[in-house]
């Protein structure tokens with residue numbers, strides 16, 4: 001949030017909050033546009049996203065994971081606790097390289113889970129901490145900034161420090177998410193191209209564009225959190241005597 005302490009905080013606010021925000025919006029726009037383009041490229045295999053996900057898991061001996069439709073556009077995810085692969089309607093029944101790429105990516109997460117892939121386990125373990133960190137930081141930063149004057153010079157900075165610590169947990173979670181997502185997409189590309197479900201050339205290229213764009217949104221989320229941490233650190237240490 002912008003703080004009215006004069007012109008000196010405007011530049012950090014623009015650089016550390018607004019620029020990452022725009023990067024995130026651009027990344028989301030890229031996902032939608034590359035997904036839209038890849039939706040117009042039918043995969044030569046003719047299978048649907050759900051069929052491909054089931055096929056990949058069956059080929060790897062995974063029999064305890066279900067595949068079902070989830071609601072909302074691009075709401076696709078793998079739920080390791082429920083052992084459930086949830087695919088959005090467009091992906092579940094879609095037969096484009098966009099649908100197959102996303103379905104295979106989510107199946108890649110199921111493979112990671114079955115193979116006890118380290119970063120995925122680490123990420124699952126950090127989820128509760130990151131959620132607490134996110135809630136605590138929201139409240140602590142808001143209170144810290146709004147009530148700085150009223151709370152006095154000790155409690156205000158302490159709240160900001162607590163908020164920054166909470167954000168660090170969120171950043172840690174987002175950092176561990178990067179190899180997990182990159183690995184799932186790498187598996188998806190390898191599996192689909194090596195089995196011929198997606199053919200090399202235009203099909204593989206359109207699918208790769210979607211998966212790369214999706215990966216960028218995770219980078220953008222981390223950059224936004226790091227920017228926010230720096231911004232509040234500047235406020236905290238810049239105003240402390």
Ligand SMILES: [Zn+2]
Pocket residue numbers: 105106109180181184
């Ligand atoms: Zn993923």
